[in-house]
Amino acid sequence: MADERFNLTNLFNIYNQAENETKNYIFELSIGKGRFLFMNFFSEEDESSKDKLFIFMRNTSSFATETLYGNHSKGDFYIYLNSKLKRKIINELQLKEGDGTFNFMSFMEELNNKIPQVILPEQKGRLMRENKDIIIKTGAIDEADRIYFGWPAKVSEGRKPRDKTLRKLYMFTDHNPQDIDLFIRILKKVNHTTVWLAEKPKNEYNVQDWINSRP
Structure with missing residues (x-):
């Protein structure tokens, strides 16, 4: 059975904002008991990561790297909801897998609705400083040993x-x-x-x- 996909359409505004800055966005969301940090780096030199959405899950210290498909300049940010990603998110939410009370598509709708439509400079600066060790793991900066x-x-x-x-x-x-x-x-x-x-x-x-x- 093919993986379901979901269009994270509310990434569009912060994607356009980042186009005029350093071509990256970072934000955090709390959904239920889950605490999520989302990152995307899409400059020309980000060859290996420009279509990747990096998701760090704080409760479980779990990391997911998912490809975003579609024409982003037209508002398409499709993510495929594979079983590995679902399992990580369910664990982050501190739910029991297969208990029949959790609707994953409803979760994705809530996630999409909570995506910020603008990221203020102080928010971006704070999140990048606080999470620099996580960002380094994505390969999003040059010469990580020179700080x-x-x-x-x-x-x-x-x-x-x-x-x-x-x-x-x-x-x-x-x-x-x-x-x-x-x-x-x-x-x-x-x-x-x-x-x-x-x-x-x-x-x-x-x-x-x-x-x-x-x-």
């Missing part, structure tokens, strides 16, 4: 800054998320990236001074 921000640097001619590098600003600095958003927009506009170090530098680079120095 100390060094300085901005011009990108080589013919190339452009990588979202997988710029995302680290949310995870490994304590700057205001709105300032990070502005910093990233300016970096992309002037074709700069960020340099990351394996050891903490003696002097912290002043991002605000760099932003203020731009024309």
